[in-house]
Amino acid sequence: MNVSVTAIPIVSPDLVVPLMNVDNSQTPRTYVVGENVNVAVQVQNQGNGAANSTSRVGYYLATTCNPPDLSNRFGSDTVQA
Numbered sequence: 001m002n003v004s005v006t007a008i009p010i011v012s013p014d015l016v017v018p019l020m021n022v023d024n025s026q027t028p029r030t031y032v033v034g035e036n037v038n039v040a041v042q043v044q045n046q047g048n049g050a051a052n053s054t055s056r057v058g059y060y061l062a063t064t065c066n067p068p069d070l071s072n073r074f075g076s077d078t079v080q081a
Contacts, residue, residue: 014047015055015079043079055079 019042023029031037039059045051058076062069 009048011049012047013045013049013051013055015051016044016046017041017057018044039075041077041079051080053080 021040023038024040041057043055043057055078056076057079058073060068060070061072061074
């Protein structure tokens with residue numbers, strides 16, 4: 001019996017957010033209803049494939065992080081990575 005094994009490389013993007021600033025600060029604070037919040041994120045592709053030009057990052061308001069509450073999305077941006 002002849003058997004041949006060939007490895008097939010998986011090429012895919014892996015987008016991560018290594019830096020996020022809220023109102024130019026990395027320190028959490030409390031906001032009140034109606035107050036403006038400025039969010040800036042840096043997105044990097046740490047994968048071995050190109051990211052889609054329509055990749056998006058979403059912004060959510062939540063009272064818990066573990067598990068993440070993804071029910072209250074208040075905005076999103078298209079990103080280049």
